[in-house]
Amino acid sequence: MNMQYYSLNNPSIRADFKAATLAGQAPDGGLYFPETIPVWEKTFIDNLAILSKAEIGMRILQPFVGDSMSEATLLEAMEETLAFDFPLKKINENMFILELFHGPTLAFKDLGARFLSRCMGAFANDIGQKINILVATSGDTGGAVADAFHGVAGTEVFILYPSGKVSPVQEKQLTTYGDNIHAFEVEGDFDDCQRMVKQAFQDQELMKKAMLTSSNSINIARWLSQQVYYALALAQWKEDAAPVISVPSGNFGNLCAGLTAWQSGLPVKHFIAACNANNSFTAYIRSGIFQPKPSIATLSNAMDVGLPSNFIRILELFQQEHRNMTKIISSESISDKETVDTLQDVFHAYHYLLDPHSAVAYKALANHLQQHQAQKGILLGTAHPIKFPDVVKKAIGNTPETPLSVQNLWEREKKSIILPPDFQLFKKNLENFLKIS
Numbered sequence: 158m159n160m161q162y163y164s165l166n167n168p169s170i171r172a173d174f175k176a177a178t179l180a181g182q183a184p185d186g187g188l189y190f191p192e193t194i195p196v197w198e199k200t201f202i203d204n205l206a207i208l209s210k211a212e213i214g215m216r217i218l219q220p221f222v223g224d225s226m227s228e229a230t231l232l233e234a235m236e237e238t239l240a241f242d243f244p245l246k247k248i249n250e251n252m253f254i255l256e257l258f259h260g261p262t263l264a265f266k267d268l269g270a271r272f273l274s275r276c277m278g279a280f281a282n283d284i285g286q287k288i289n290i291l292v293a294t295s296g297d298t299g300g301a302v303a304d305a306f307h308g309v310a311g312t313e314v315f316i317l318y319p320s321g322k323v324s325p326v327q328e329k330q331l332t333t334y335g336d337n338i339h340a341f342e343v344e345g346d347f348d349d350c351q352r353m354v355k356q357a358f359q360d361q362e363l364m365k366k367a368m369l370t371s372s373n374s375i376n377i378a379r380w381l382s383q384q385v386y387y388a389l390a391l392a393q394w395k396e397d398a399a400p401v402i403s404v405p406s407g408n409f410g411n412l413c414a415g416l417t418a419w420q421s422g423l424p425v426k427h428f429i430a431a432c433n434a435n436n437s438f439t440a441y442i443r444s445g446i447f448q449p450k451p452s453i454a455t456l457s458n459a460m461d462v463g464l465p466s467n468f469i470r471i472l473e474l475f476q477q478e479h480r481n482m483t484k485i486i487s488s489e490s491i492s493d494k495e496t497v498d499t500l501q502d503v504f505h506a507y508h509y510l511l512d513p514h515s516a517v518a519y520k521a522l523a524n525h526l527q528q529h530q531a532q533k534g535i536l537l538g539t540a541h542p543i544k545f546p547d548v549v550k551k552a553i554g555n556t557p558e559t560p561l562s563v564q565n566l567w568e569r570e571k572k573s574i575i576l577p578p579d580f581q582l583f584k585k586n587l588e589n590f591l592k593i594s
């Protein structure tokens with residue numbers, strides 16, 4: 158069986174896993190969506206606790222990947238993708254946190270980026286051609302991509318970031334890998350970086366000479382691989398009834414993965430889309446009317462998204478039926494003040510330090526459990542608190558200890574090419590690297 162993916166703009170545009178992953182999005186600009194959602198065998202669900210992480214990953218991804226990778230290649234990709242811990246920790250009697258921040262860049266995006274990099278590496282080998290990945294980043298995504306692709310044979314990564322507008326830790330994560338990771342420091346803002354990447358994809362001359370692709374969060378390899386940690390949560394779940402799961406949400410790739418796993422049979426009682434002041438999804442769940450808004454800056458800034466890119470995929474999962482969606486999903490919008498208060502309260506009451514994104518999810522879950530006292534829940538911890546020292550300091554008066562991996566960053570040498578926000582100059586530099594000019 159070989160799963161086909163169709164464009165959400167036009168169902169007659171189709172691709173298999175390899176083509177859809179390599180392209181990122183459909184030629185008409187649409188997001189790819191699988192033609193069916195696989196149903197998991199009951200024995201698989203019953204045996205989650207005794208299967209290895211890689212085996213769980215394998216079983217979940219295999220139907221989506223189909224013939225695009227051999228079983229051995231997929232298993233190896235899964236072993237490398239999941240090479241860190243995903244512990245489920247108890248915060249209090251009714252609330253647990255799935256810590257998704259033990260990967261190299263201390264945030265949950267590591268998993269999706271690592272799986273994507275292994276797919277690209279395998280496909281580069283198949284087609285006998287180097288794959289060049291262009292990324293514009295405002296900080297975090299670039300770091301996860303740099304780490305994930307570093308040393309993956311057959312791939313070259315070109316990262317554009319706005320000079321002076323990323324944090325010192327983020328800049329180190331973008332500029333110190335070397336080898337197949339190249340950093341362009343653009344004297345402009347994030348929008349300039351994004352515009353230069355878009356222009357490259359529209360440049361016929363460039364596109365003809367080299368295999369250029371993106372690694373952004375709408376790529377199916379990133380979305381679909383995120384299902385795996387939902388199963389890893391259930392593998393560690395020892396309570397009687399199925400959990401409520403609260404997901405800190407921005408572009409909704411994370412929640413969309415959880416819903417996909419649930420449609421395949423993962424036992425989940427209810428999902429909470431936990432949002433900050435960027436609440437277009439919360440308003441949609443409550444009213445049935447979707448009205449994207451310009452994004453608002455908040456303390457949980459990785460969730461500052463006005464028009465969530467995966468909203469259209471969530472609609473497709475529920476056949477555009479708002480009624481079906483609200484049976485399983487509710488949503489809350491949490492203010493910055495509530496975020497800081499929650500971080501502080503949870504630290505003092507339970508000696509657990511949340512990051513601002515996880516604090517949003519905690520608060521939304523706590524509100525839900527107050528209304529449903531027999532239920533228990535899991536919140537997804539999407540980042541390590543050390544990544545947001547200012548907010549943590551504001552809430553508890555001091556900053557957490559720096560993990561070793563971040564300490565080592567300071568000793569690494571920064572290497573970047575400084576550029577004005579000019580596409581032709583960027584193109585020249587890129588061609589130099591590609592040696593195709």
Ligand SMILES: *Cc1c(COP(=O)(O)O)cnc(C)c1O
Nearest residue numbers: 406407408409410411459539540
């Ligand atoms: C990206 C990110 C989110 C939002 O995830 P989506 O899949 O875009 O909804 C939440 N928390 C952190 C720390 C993130 O980096």
